[in-house]
Amino acid sequence: MTVAQKLRGRWGVPAVSGLLIAGSAAIATVFGAGFASNAVMVAAAVAAGSPIAVHAVRALAARVVGIDLLVTVASVGAVVIGQYWEAAAVTFLFAVGHALEQATLNRTRSALAELVAVAPDVAVVLREGGQIEVAAADVAMGETVVVKNGAKVPVDGEVVAGAGAVDQASITGESIPVEKAVGDQVFAGTVSRGGVLQVRATGVGADTTLARIIHRVEEAQDAKARTQRFMDRFSRWYTPGIVVLAVAAGAVTGDVVLALTLLVIGCPGAMVISIPVSIVAGIGRAAKDGILIKGGEHLERAAKITAVAVDKTGTLTRGRPLLTDVVVLATGADRAAVLRWAALAEAGSEHPLARPVLDAARAEGLPVGQLPEVAESIPGKGITATSGGHRVLVGNVALLSQFGIADALGSDRVADELAAAGRTPMIVAVDGVVLGVLAVADEVRPDAAEMVAELHRAGVRTVVMLTGDALPVALAVGEATGVDEVRAGLLPQDKHDAVRELQREGYVVAMVGDGVNDAPALAVADLGVAMGAAGSAVALETADIALMADDLRKLPQAIRLARRTVATMRQNIAVALVTVALLLLGVLLGGVTMSVGMLVHEVSVLVVILNAMRLLRRRARSSAAPGTAAVGPHHGAERVAEPALL
Template structure:
């Protein structure tokens, strides 16, 4: 009984009943010669299929909306009034069939969202009072220990506190190669254990998990309208009344009611109305499967126009884990250890990314770095000045040292300028160390260039990006050394956060549509100024997922050109759909005016065009292999992104 009720509520119930009544009508009239029963059954078929359409049209009219349902309703009722029962039944039956097929295929375009919802875990096994207890995933208390066994889903976001294992993180990052997890690693709800046994300390539960945020983001994005879609909505508000007026004028001029009603049917802008949203839903869904979250249709359209990409150097083009490479003493009274110790003592109170490798290297050498400086004064874009044991220690570039020397009347740099230039030319970041304005040495750090940085730039150019610009606070020689290896088109070095903002604004003034890729902290002003702000490695970062125009869940540079390419394909798909819809309407109008197209044929072609548009959009759901990956495969080696995943 439940199955019967479920079927009656399905999209296929109305067209099935209507179709059976049409068959019964044809059997009665042609098989048994009963025209009366044939007409009654045909009208019944039209009523069954047409009633939902009329009700929708009435509801739309109460909301002051004139839509497709009104056109079909008027045409069907008019056909019945002129005793053209077959046309009335055929039009409403075909419209019901089209609606059912449209609903079914639209559900497929939303399959990415359905898959995300499907991977959301329902239960969790937690340790409570030393016992394993099964509870609802949403009932886990943050801080509790959750057990993740082989073959089960991770029910919460958390940190591995014990055990080892491998997780398939495809639902979050789009990468299907399992990732090894050990103590201290982050895990995400919805990922699947493919081996091992993990004890996880819960940090995010229910709506606070990364998966929940992704689902929420995709739901909002698929419903958000693109600028073109908003225009088409406005166009439809005028188009539909225009078709009604055209049919009325043609009917009055020709005295042919059937011709006027046929114009109403073939003028339905169904394919036109659905042409854009179905492409947006499919494109955003494809992106979600691949770990690319796009905020909505408007941002998808803008991303398709991207022709300039601005990138931060540290943490984007480089690994973001600099290490100390050189310690050079320039004053004979100071050893290398003395230079490093004083630099580390000063940097102990700094939040700058380059402070950590200096402090770490000093600690590894057994040098005393305990305690914080008495006073710390960061100098943006130059370095840091700290008071250490009543001595003023400056660590930074030559501009900072000159400021310090101006205060102490020191003038010599002890050869520091030449050393700085030599180290910078080698791609290292040098920092001069001065005590009370007197230069005592130079320390240098280097950040390894990411293995896929050059390939990313190449793919961006292949995707239609004209200019790739590096924006960095590092000095010019270091920036140029990195740029030479990566292949960027332009380098802007020595920039403060406000300088990066101005650089992005300048690119926009030059007519570029700019995407800015950054960490969302130091680069926040530039990200806000760019046409599209891109956050990388957003998994587990709720703020990035919610605020970035495009959030790349995996810290994978190759996802950036993939996102641009997806946006371009989606917009091209939208244009193809609009063309199909307009050509169909034009051809049908010509067919009606010059003869040969009936009301039923018009509705059949109209519904066929709707399905063609949807099927065309569904092509976006297919995984598109990159040509570069194919070349790597032919050579028998993994592509850079696959190699990175294997190393992870």
């Protein structure tokens, strides 16, 4: 940057004014104080004060009596009564403070600048049988782009060929690159760290996740918090009050200097900057960590959360059932035989619980490709299949009864025990003989228990699980995750009512959910939280807080950050108010001059700024021992009211 560019920048006015002040002091030292030194000092006041006066006039045109007017009146009055040094010092210090504020706001907006910087400029597209480099904005929906090692992903899309690792820190805040293969989703602005990927574009230009995040962060940093709105209303009365105080003091004492000094001392500079700089820094820090907070008001509300309501399926659990148990009952049978016959029958089923059986059989090297000759689903009971002359049944006790199979081996007792443990049991019988019982359950997220513990450490008094699942399943997941309360068998309206009940009990409630059935509860909660929102336009638009990564631990992290931000805002307001009060007292008692008062003011502004910038530092997250939580000995069940509805 050239000298001319610097002078035209935010530091140009203070630099010119400072040089003129230094020149005036030099002239006074060499030739003595007189017309020449005074003229240069007035020029310094004009150089620094002109932009201030312009802002004051514009504010007055909008019927706003602001800080700029106080400084302008005080500096003009100082020149009129011959206090040239005071006029120059006040305007110079105010200009320096303004430049510091701008520099700090730009610094606290660094998260937004970094997001803009990661937006890709070019893309390599497969067109006409070859690779063509085009502007990222020129990629059409449905086109295939090639992403090589070290290159930025130019679009949101699905991997259609290749494999590799992608650094998603700019979107989700994850510090470790994520392995990508065919069928996986990638986001614009992420970076390939190995391998070559071919990606079919599903989002381009302004329709990418990165573009939506940039838009939302920009809006959030400009949105005012409730405290900031209060301070705005306060300043509308405070500033005219200072003017009245100064006029009254001058009229009573006949001391014009005292009146002008009160105008300068009363400037609430630190007060004005205290809240916005804290909010911008807090939201910026959150964005860097993959937490999208939609505005200052939501940030303030997150700091007050005392209860968290959490959906189970897809939130505390992965929403993906796994095979957890294979209980062998028949003499001469083994685990492989029970699983092989069950997989043969399930190969002809479209029920969601068929997949975990087939996946488990495939993982153990058992044949799963063969379809049964006949397969029939029995609603509410299970499935029957015929293969190679053998009849296979997979279902509940009612299915065995329908086909006249005697339960001499106690499969009903085993099924009841598995159901009580929160799993979905399935009895397997071949040619009228019970072989064993399988159990399927939903996997509890590895970070669910840690999230609950961290919420308690962050000051949340109660964590409540709201689920439509049956009570045994819900209790098993609750025990595995450590939630304080379990409410099961709930319809969407019931979840809404549960949140309302918590609010009536005096809690400030955050609702965490990921499905349509959570929408009523999310809407009525004090704070709606969407998890795993990367790539989800709906979540980014509707949630108050969006956790970009599928990481539950970011919720307590967001609450802790919100509380740090609100604490910083309060500290800054206290610094501003105490500074003004002490300075006003100093002026009325004598000893505080106009220039000294402005210097103290600017020091208080600097203190407020530095305090807010502490929010930009990443704090180490308290952690529990990592591990995979599970329901009962293994995992939580997805369904139990009608076990084995296959």
